[in-house]
Amino acid sequence: MTKRILVTWYGITDLSAAMGVVKSGPVFDALRRGDYQAAIILCYTDPEKVDVDIQSGIDFSPADVRRIANSQAAHAYFKRQLEVSLASENVTVQLRTYSAKLAHLNDTQGIFKAAAFALKMARGEYSGSGVDVFLSPGTPAMAFTWGMAALVNKRQDIRAIASSDPTKPPVVVDFPSEMRSAEAWVDAPSVIDNMTSYDIIYHLFGEQRIPAGIVLREFDCRHHVFVTDRKFQSKVMRQLLQPKGRKEDLFINPFDPKSVEAAIVSHARKQSSGTRFGFNLTGGTKLMYTGGLAAAMTIGGIPFYLDGRHQTIVRVDTWETIPYKGLRDVEDYLLLSGLTIRESGSWDLLPCRSLRLAQTRKLWSLRSKIAKIYRQVSEYNDEPRSFSIKAKGVEAALSKAMDGVLRFDGLQLDFPNQSDFAKYVSGGWLEEYVYDLIRSLIGTSVSDVKIGARVQWPGTNQDAQEFDVLATNGNRLFIVECKAGAVKNEDIYKLQQNVRSYGGVEAYGILAAAFPPSPSVRRRIESDRRLALACGNKLQSELIAALSAKD
Template sequence: MSDSKYHKTVIINRAVSGSGKTTLSRCVTDALQAKGLTVTIHSTDEFFMQDGRYVFELDKLNAYHVKNLANFTADLKRGIDVVICDNMNLLPWQSQPYTDAARKYHYRIIFLNFLPRELEKHLAAQVVTEEKPDAHGLSKELLERFIQNFHDYNDLLCRSTVRDIRRHRVFVWNDVDKKAMDTGDLAQYFDADAVVTIHPNEYHDLKQTLADKVLKLLVASNEELKRHTSKKHYLLTWYGITDLRAALGLEPTDGPVLAALRTGNYTDVVILGYTNPNKSEEGFSSALRTEWEKLRVEPLETRLAYPRNKAQVMVDAVCNTEAGHTIFRNFIKEARLSVRVKFVPQVLSHLNDARAIDAAARKALHIALSDEDEKDITCFLSPGTPVMAYTWAMVSRMNPNLNLRVIASSDPRKPPEEIDLPKDLVAPPIIVKPTSAPTAFDVIIHLLGTDTNLPQYFSIVQFPAARHYFITSSESRRAELLRPLLPQSTTMETKIVNAFIPLATRKAVAAIIQSLPPTDRIGVNLTGGTKLMFAGGLNASNEFPNAEPFYFDIKQHNITFIRTGVVLPFKGVTTIDGFFIANGYTVSKAGYWQDKLVREERKELTLKLSSKLQLLGRLYQTQEFRAYKTTYWKPNAPFDFQWRNSRATLKGNKATLLLEGEALAVPDCTDFGDYLGGGWLEEYAYLQLRPFLKKGQIFDLRIGVEVFPAGKQQQPGEMPVGEFDCAFTDGKRLFMVECKAGVVKQEHIQKLENNLKTYGGIAAQGILLHAFPLDPKHKERISSSTSIRAVRVNELATDPNLLENILIPNGRR
């Protein structure tokens, strides 16, 4: 030993390829050698180097591992001061031969635990270039597996972790089959005296400081080393609706919070729960609770098949209440993690109550900081609302001295990734100004995602503005779809940013604002884009007093002004065209009632047919009618149907109809076959909805609307991409009515669901108007839908308030 004050030490690097472990190992080696210590590095990868390039050969891997271990052990025998194992060591049994050798020769063991970066950065590090001829060229699939392995076994660095046979299994390499085989055994813990966790955003700083940390550990007493090893790691997070659904057993995943706790090396967690003070605890009634308690013990397949509408009722009843908090706390407790849990309920006046959210975040941080033990602190952005995510980001960057980590996850099935928030992403705290909400702007800046343009369309309707800027990702070209919705005198520009780097959004918003006169009134629509775009956009907005950030709650039809907390109702729209145009379609057939004057002339006949469903059903079952259906849409196609003392004829534009011996007046028309086959039900639907149109409760009621992709020329005879029997808006949502005079099939329901999602977004509503009873399986599917309501024709006669209850729930308007 070069100096008796230093303990002989083995350093085990644990990292996914491309984390920078080899570079940092060299920095540590140089610094230790400068102190007079002898240091060697051993890496199996070195045996694959040929003329400066990395050439991997699977058949030689085991032999090279044996050689590397032999060289490593030889240096232990020689008494080298610090011996470094520079393999990936993702799994306990991969590092065990090296740690066993260290124990044999009485060396301390320090793990340098490099947390993975974003997958894209690991991929970029694999590219072989002139500057990096030794890059490994690993595939995306292999890196994804390595990252998953890292997170799955990461908690085994802590011996207080309860090992899980589902996650902590031992795999061994099978040379014959050339693949990893599951042994069924439970993995052992990593053998470490101390663990130094290296976060991706610390990489550059650690080139200078990591060696100092290692030197302190080399001279530390056993008691000091023990304290370092027992360093705590706090997770600060809200829990959201997906977490609650998981706790109720209605999700196939653990939810974001539990997934993060399972895959992260956390000792403590502070969980914030939104409490709605205006919500009654009685909503989760004894009957509903009993139903849930029966459901929760069912197999996962049964729980996931539970009707969606019933599940939503259950979630709505219990969310944001003490009953919901209790269910979630028990859910975390039943996971049996070795994590201390502190649950903090927080009353919010509304979902985006910025001041209360900020106070809750600071309370959670104070709980962690009041713990006198050494600790790391991580803030989790993903659960909760964008305002909650933004607040965590701001808390982390307004306290740079605390070195708070920030993580986010777009998929609960995968471990969260650390977000590298720039340290200068800091702005003054949100200041509540005693001003009224604006009604117009000179300029509006929109954050635009890839799913829908409706929040931007609503903003254009709500606030007159002379200029619009759209900040979007390089993958999105949706901004141009909004141009037709802007007034002719309005200008627009698009700015491309990386949607997952908040600083990029912040710079783009700030650059736009700085380019404008300081007297301009600027609105910043934060509704679209990712949560990280939201964070960057709100951050930039707070730097400029003339910028007003706002957020659309699409489902509640409200606008929240984030600085003041003022909530205003959405002004609303009075035409359905904008819904289609905003999503990239043009209306190729307007579908106005008056386009066919005969509709009004035969309205009495239409109402009469609605009471003759059994007779029409018999017509639809005749062989003659079924054969005619292939041609009845053609004008002037003659027919003569006779059935059950009834007869229907068409010759030219002359039509007759006899139902059970009663002659009904039919005005001249050429579409009588189309009408008789189901067109009558579309007209009946229109007539039932028209009173709501006249009262101003719905707007722009249409019949037979057709749409075609914007920018494409519809050729003669070319079918539209979308056809809608009836469509209208209540001023805030798009409604579609699918009419079925015959048998309802699975594809009819699927068509309506697809149309609602494609053209109307998450708030769109559909009505399936059907003449005959539904198949039980179709009825079950519709009952589980939150966007479709099935209505049978005879129900409209027996319940005069049925449509009103659908269109105007809870007496709204």
């Protein structure tokens, strides 16, 4: 039997596997079983990434993958390593890679043009061989294009495949029959003109809560249906509903597009005539995306997804886009964590913060001196009581009346009536300094910032986490850990855990340190694509850069 041809994009996981950062990638997993005679691999190329070099003989980190990804050098390296890996499995397959310069990852016109080129080559140069288009690598827009190609060209033995388990071979995707009328549907899209106003929105719902949260906050809709696996129930989303809003869960098999389509259509047909339907395709698996799109075709609603990188809503049937504001309040992210907010993190919760702001700003230039007394002062953190501590060039004292004073070689800073003076001196001052810097960016890089927010486990008085500083730009949560003294590896571990636990997949951690950390700590931060460092004399500029980061 003639072997088939695989046509696919390769993605960041494939490159990470080639560089030894992860064990394996979907393209290698699809080819390693020897089912294909050739693979045509499309490579997204960022036109701004030129002169990228790859050193050999070193252990790569996730930061190295990000640095070289989407460059010509990365494409060449990926192909060489894929050839080596396949040879080690005694698999012979012809690899053909082609650069596709896209304006961005969801450049639908560029994606369609590249896909058409790859399919034309597969049919023309491998006549008589069936073609498999691989949905798993790449973005939903890429998967959608392959899916449409497979449907339109089904008679030419072009099928779509997908992989949900790396230990098993990819499976053929059996698309719902409604998707076979894709061309007619695109020519005559839904009559609903308002992209953000509906009677019912169906959300593909999985691990990511933020996209659904954005839609709940920003769209005019009171009835939300979460299409999900039973392990991802949407109870937490209730807190973001509009007044008199309602929600329900619709349970499906996330790896069976027909199951998704059937469940949505059955639910929709029970609604009254003239109901305006929207379909949020942003969450869930790519096979859920396929089923949700089929349901939209059947029902006549508007399918859309959120492009987080560009903060736009993309209407899938017409590819129209409109901007969205996102979750503008830090509190929304905390609500979506499923925990109870104990303290919202308002600056005004402690009036003394504003009273000592001028002193806080002065302490930045005096940080080397005040650091000498952190340890001694911290012994008074838990219980306000008077103290007097001296070191070379610095003195801190708190009277019984809770009046504090700091002296630096003739300079005196007064802090009247401040019972938290010990906590402030032993490091709290940096949290307030960083908050002040970020607050100045509201309206440009960020939309909201909080200090000292605390969340607790539901139904208990036990704190789950206290945050130094939190900020958002509407699209992601920034978790800022402030270290006025030495930075330890456990500080980075804590920040990584918080980034994983709060704010979804787009959450970003920033270590704001008064002094540059050790080389080992710096390397650990650089190895994590979701962390950034702002420290020492560059704290302000690096903080601004981290808060403006798109990736």
